[in-house]
Amino acid sequence: MLADSWRLLKWGDALCIVVLLAAWLLITVWSWSQPQATRVRIYQAGKVFAELDLQASHTLHVTGPLGDTVIEVATGRARIVRDPSPRQYCVQAGWLQQAGQSAICLPNQTSIELIGNQPRPYDSLSY
Template identity: 40%
Template sequence: MTLADKLLLGMVLLLVAGSYYFAWQPSMAGTHVEVYQGNTLYKQYDLHQHTTVQVPGNLGDSVIEIDHGRARFKSSPCNSQFCIHAGWQQQSGDVMACLPNGIHIQIHGGESRFDALAF
């Protein structure tokens, strides 16, 4: 291995370490979740508590689970189940919705990855 190879390898390692440092931002983790019925705020929950919430919607109750700094739709009466397949969300700015049931949740706190959302 020549000196040039060692310098190139060192530069690559610094680039990878720098990319990891700047790309991984723990401040983007959310601190609380807001649950909405239509356009009305139903309730706000701390993301670091363990709870299961039943939210009445247009078709029936949606069940939202909150645990270890993340939230998800556990069950919902809609046919497509896209809200459930979205899985766990934890970053500030994340949004999940069950549009047929009229329920959506938003993660807040820390820095958001998005400046605007529409659905």
């Protein structure tokens, strides 16, 4: 039955399938690749608290309504190490490395965002 189906396939059909698969692969690779981040911007209560270079190592304590949030910056990446928020979602985000990634600690009103050399793409957070 399957062999009969392959005989019905013409060279134009096969060409269309190959072109569509190549386009699908190209779009997938393009949409998942993001530029590398060069800086980390730290927000406290909706205002910029600090902006640091990602090439230097830093450990920063940001005081919020619930206590201190500890932010670690290593070569090319940043993370929130410790936060007094109850669920620890921002800590669980782990290391952020690509431009546009962010970790938000809502109860303590603290967040970090990685910034690259290109303008920020629009999404539901930046619109």
